[in-house]
Amino acid sequence: MKLSRWIFGLMVGMATVNSPASDAGASESDAGQIRQLREALVQLQANFERVVREQQAQIESLKQQLAALQAAASSAAPPDATAGTAPEAATPSASSPAAVSDRRWSPTDPIRFGRGSAYADLGLVATVAAGGSTARDIEGGTQLGGHDPNQRGFTLQGVEMSLQGAVDPYFRGNVNLLFGLDGDGDSLLEVEEAWLETVSLPGNLQLRAGQLLTDFGRINTQHPHQWAFVDSPLAVARLLGPDGLRNPGARLGWLLPLPFFAELSLSVQNSHGETAAPFRAGGGHHHGGEAEELPFGFRHADNDRGVRGVDDLLFAPRLAVSFDLTESQTLLLGASAAFGPNNSGADGDTRTQIFGLDAYWKWKPARAHGGFPFVSWQAEALLRRYELGAVDWDENGNGALDEGEVEDAATGLPAVLGRETVTDWGFYTQWLYGFRKGWVAGVRFDFVTGERADYERGGLLLNGEPLGRDPLRHRRWRVSPNLTWYPTEFSKLRLQYNYDDRRDIGVDHSVWLQAEFVLGAHAAHKF
Amino acid sequence: MSMVFCTPNRHGPVRLVVAALAALLCVGNALAKLNVVCTTPDLASIAREVGGDRIEITTLARPNEDPHFVDAKPSFIVKLNRADALIHGGAELESGWLPKLVEQARNARIVSAARGNVRCCEGVPMLEVPATLDRSRGDIHALGNPHYLTDPANARIVAHHIADAFGQLDPPNKDFYAENARRFVAALEAKLLEWQRIMAPHRGRQIVAYHNSWPYFAARFGLKIELFLEPKPGIPPSPSHLANVMAQMKERNARVILVEPYLNRRTAETVARDTGAVVVEVTQFPGGVKGTEGGYLALMDYLVNTLARALEATK
Structure with missing residues (x-):
């Protein structure tokens, strides 16, 4: 928010700088300055967008991690604890966007084995x-x-x-x-x-x-x-x-210390x-x-x-x-x-x-x-x-x-x-x-x-x-x-x-x- | 490698000799370069930036090779057997050939639990992570699209991973690696601003790709890469699918087609002829296309400039 306000301020500032300059008839140095400022603005904007996008990506990934943690915590906790003392964990993230992928397994779901989520392939x-x-x-x-x-x-x-x-x-x-x-x-x-x-x-x-x-x-x-x-x-x-x-x-194999495979x-x-x-x-x-x-x-x-x-x-x-x-x-x-x-x-x-x-x-x-x-x-x-x-x-x-x-x-x-x-x-x-x-x-x-x-x-x-x-x-x-x-x-x-x-x-x-x-x-x- | 051996010792001549030998060993170790094996040339380029002349690098996949289908040659077993570190993408890109090689390499320094096993995708915000694993959608990857290094911002994460690993494997040079990584990231960030400025006029433009390798690049530069010559990842183009793609291209005014060196350029050229599009040869790997040999930054330079030119020409 701070950054966007700052950019807004800069833009207003530029507008006020710009109008008297055009009124007076732009000198060459003014035009150069304006070009420089415009370039700076484009850079700032690009920078700002990048920061926002990265933050959004971070927020998304954090949200997903949070949902996954919640799901893990609720499935790890004993069933009575989930139902009794942690109601917010029992309904983990109905409103969160990650709810579909991170919902808990139900008995009607197929059992899937995958790399990274099971001990064996x-x-x-x-x-x-x-x-x-x-x-x-x-x-x-x-x-x-x-x-x-x-x-x-x-x-x-x-x-x-x-x-x-x-x-x-x-x-x-x-x-x-x-x-x-x-x-x-x-x-x-x-x-x-x-x-x-x-x-x-x-x-x-x-x-x-x-x-x-x-x-x-x-x-x-x-x-x-x-x-x-x-x-x-x-x-x-x-x-x-x-x-x-x-x-x-049993089989004992020895890789010979040679420059080629043996x-x-x-x-x-x-x-x-x-x-x-x-x-x-x-x-x-x-x-x-x-x-x-x-x-x-x-x-x-x-x-x-x-x-x-x-x-x-x-x-x-x-x-x-x-x-x-x-x-x-x-x-x-x-x-x-x-x-x-x-x-x-x-x-x-x-x-x-x-x-x-x-x-x-x-x-x-x-x-x-x-x-x-x-x-x-x-x-x-x-x-x-x-x-x-x-x-x-x-x-x-x-x-x-x-x-x-x-x-x-x-x-x-x-x-x-x-x-x-x-x-x-x-x-x-x-x-x-x-x-x-x-x-x-x-x-x-x-x-x-x-x-x-x-x-x-x-x-x-x-x-x-x-x-x-x-x-x-x-x-x-x-x-x-x-x-x-x-x-x-x-x-x-x-x-x-x-x-x-x-x-x-x-x-x-x-x-x-x-x-x-x-x-x-x-x-x-x-x- | 421990510094303990290098402390001076004042307990008699025998111990002095031992200490001298140990010191020699330490010097030997300090001089011995880290032996690093990288699966793909993009990772190798970043490893080179971080490791400088204090590491030896062997790259398994060639720059113009399909990284999904590298042959598990026995000579790779020998290379992995001698490696201090294995740097790999980790997001299933190499799952068809790397695991068996690591199993046969007999090298505890690079097995998945070892510090020398550098899994670069950790911490990278992955795109296209499937909610369900369903192969009727083509050859999808459970961990998401593995081509994450086409977004330069992710190269920062990879550089930090590599610097951390090198620093732990070779403590005397820890600062050297950290400084190199810092310098690389600084250069990358400066470049990133430039690349974004070059691509800024083309935000929102539609681009066609042969294979879905470019979602990270698209997200970074605000491009729309939604049309693919492959009907599903890994499935060869069919005439009916291509007809559909061509209709979509005309409708969306998509007139740039990305093709990697190992993909069928003729198919892309046929489509380009019928739609007035241009084929742009791209690569994810430094050295994959002429003009990208200089490393990761040179590669991104090439990608951004070539693509910007193509987009400008087809405006």
Whole structure:
């Protein structure tokens, strides 16, 4: 108020100065003075308006803070106190402009979690697929991944709930739970991840413990909604298992003191259970598998013994390095391995070794808008050496061939399979091109094969039929072009075609349409 | 860093040696520059004004890059791992890429509760804070519009935040930082008067923006930026929406379109051709457009003068 009065006074003053000057006929110096005064006035006015606006903004923000404080105070106070001793707090700000946004929660309101107003960020990603295939054995046949489309018609690939936040000053926590339906329509719940991680361990170390995705390669540490294709790559699903590698355990990661990014990590986890398929889970069945399905390598998995010693754990070291090739190109390279026991044969001393190499390259120009355009390339190669234990198919010891037993064609008696190590390998390579905002075209090539093992060399029969090559290890390849549309970061639609060539089985064609949406917090992703 | 170690000691030769070593350490510390990582170049420019030659600055987002969609490159993890301070906008501008980087950086000095984590939006009167969180309105930010540094008055708040943090992280240079901040704010206030004088004739004018990055700028200079080429924040322009915008532009005599370097200039030019408008390339970041490399004040100079010229030309 003071300032405005002062300006008013100045204006009156100027008016009185102005009139005699014009009467007398303005001299040059007068005109100059008037110009100066006018300029001063404009400046003062601007200054004054700025002050007023700032004060208004301050008043507004103070009002809002006050209303928020009142609302907080009234909700914090016990209900009887609110009703009795503080009536003004019970009707906090009916007349204030902030009343709508700061009113108290009522039981009919939806519960909302948001950054800054809750202790954890809650997010939900739901993925559904529709489509069909010329193959009759879709689940576990053409589609190896545990969350791939598993039948003609519709598949709920998963509803993934994630919760994350700071636990206390020392740890942060992360939980990912996946709800789904299997091919028969039965509900399932998977604990994908549930871990805590240190915030401030010395020596550039970081320790994560709980249920975790094994830090092996690239696809394995990503949740399915981060994948650029409808389904899991063949090599990953066959060699690491339908659900990939994940188990309770711990991971210690060390950021090397180098000028570029280099991280060395070691994961130690349990080696049993269906989410450690190439270790002590007996083969490649998802969610227990079909009862009539034969075990991997025609060996019974009959030594599931839990953990007896350190040897029974799964060890997975990994080295990842990254370089910025140019301002707009980044390369990430990784080498991984996983070692642990498997439970094939009767002895219980057989082991599996898996080695992997992975690469990811991305180009995104500086002037990209909303992340587009971009080009990326991702590839992984895996090699698995799986020790098969000796097994005598004459399990009941009667010396005669019984139904469902593998027969030695030379003798007509139950076969005795010797100990051997089988080698499987494969790779996938995929290109993505984000050609305009929200649109990504992609193509992936898959190849996986196994070297012929002794048990596949002939002379073995099952129900009178030669065993031949093991379909779980035989050569196959696949080409998958796809197109994805992201209306926003929170939804996507994806159309994918798979040309699938399986040796001895033949060619199959599949088309899948996938839809996905995000509710709640959308966690940032790693590069 | 504590000054306690630097007090003279009179208790025998061993202690003297220890004291000497400690003193050396202190000197080393005093000489070691604060290692500062800034998420965006506007924050980096203000940090430079405050920190002068006593800090090292690394900026993550490039000046012409879309600050909402920066890739979380692993090389950033290494930079954050070595940082004494992380200066970020804090109003969800960087929420798509910064949190995972900080998690992997293994640096307790910059986690959200640490003093080295400088959240610049604190105390800034935020605009467009949504009353309800509803993504059908586009990609909105729960804390309000994050582009608050387009109002120079908010740069004062940011400068004070940065000076406070630097002063606490590097006590021997506290006065240096405070004095730099004071000088920057004084220069800014003088400039602000000039900018307001330049923009004064254009008060109330309608301007079109591609993305809703300019409400703070509009409020400061009395402009009306109510028409956007994007139908909703983050949603690409559709032909029907553009037709509607063009009709509105003619009705309201809005003939200036603001486009940032990373947005689709062709769309804006098509609209401009059909409405007789001019496209003005603007940026929120020093260095984002030619002529803004000199820092935050140079950037605001450029914005005000370019816009005033465009408004004058389309009167």
